[in-house]
Each structure stands twice: as structure tokens, then as C-alpha cells.
Amino acid sequence: MLVVLGACLPAKRKSAQYYYENKTAIEEVRLLFDSLYKHQPFSAGFSDRSFQYYLLEVTTDSVRYIYDTEKNKPLATAAITRFGYDTTLSFTLARLLKKIKCLWISKRSFYVNQQRETVTFLSFKSVANTNLFSENKYYTLVFLPHPISSKSLREKVRKGDIVQIEGLVYFLISSNFR
Secondary structure, eight states: OHHHHHHHSOOOBOOHHHHHHTHHHHHHHHHHHHHHHHHSOEEEEESSTTSOSEEEEEEOSSOEEEEEHHHHHHHHHHHHHHTTOOHHHHHHHHHHHHHTTEEEEEEEEEEETTEEEEEEEEEEEOBOTTOTTOOOOEEEEEEOSSOOOOHHHHHHHHHTSSEEEETTEEEEEESOOO
16 A cells, blocks of 8 residues: 555655756856857757767757767767867767756747847756656756846746746756757
């Protein structure tokens, strides 16, 4: 009976504690990503949850290219050179993403009060799969460029949909990691 009840209880989520334990590596990932992103917009992560196959998504003015080391490792590696990314920084970023078990890093733009806002986000597996009935949820760190000024976003923070960790760092739980 206790085993059945244990399977129905919500699993432990990653929270601010994970951020604080990995803060140095997370900041290094973010700074490396921003440095490479300035050269050419891209997103990166893993195409599998075992952190074996890297995925690189490069965005140009007209086309989005997707390279996956599971499908074609030489082509994915050549893309780094093709788009002029610093290879040392790129491979360092990949190693750090794997080290902190980050599934995806990207930037997302949206409009608030007719102003374009761009945030950086990192996604992690968020819920331990000890609960047979839980759906996959992902812990997402969001780095804002400035304090929240939108009334609707402040309301999401108040309701707990978005949780402030410190300063301009927030997290949320999502059903998607990209």
C-alpha cells in the first residue's frame, strides 16, 4: 500500500537549490552561449535524454539549419566551422551543457507593451521519474535582461507560474524543453 501511495505523490522538483549548486557552471554556459550567439544566432542541446547526441540549430536570415550528431556527426561538427563559430568555445559549451545536464539552451523573443524582449533560457529535466503517473516536466531557467514591468508577467510571478530565484533569474516548469 505504501509503494502505491508513494507512486502517486508528486516527485521532487529541481528548484533554486539546483541553480545555487551549479551557479558557476550555469553562468559560464550562459556567457559562452552569449558570446557565440553574437556571431550567429543558434540554439543547442541534446537530441536525447541520455546526453549522448548533440543538436545544433543555426538560424540565418532566411533558413534554420538543424545538425544532429546522432544522424551525422561529421556534418554537425563541420557546421561549427561553416558558420564561423569559435570551435574551442563551441566544444567547451557542449561539454558544460553535458556536465550540468542541460537539455537545451536558446534565446526567445516576444513583445511586451509593444517592446521586443529577448530572454535566454536553459532547460533541464525537472521531475524525477519515480511517479508512474506523472507526465514529463522540464525545469527551465530564464535570464531576463531587466526587471519585469509587464502587468501580466508580474501576475504570473504572483501566481507562482514563474518563480524568481535571484535578481533577474527565474524558473518555471514546462511540458516542453525547447
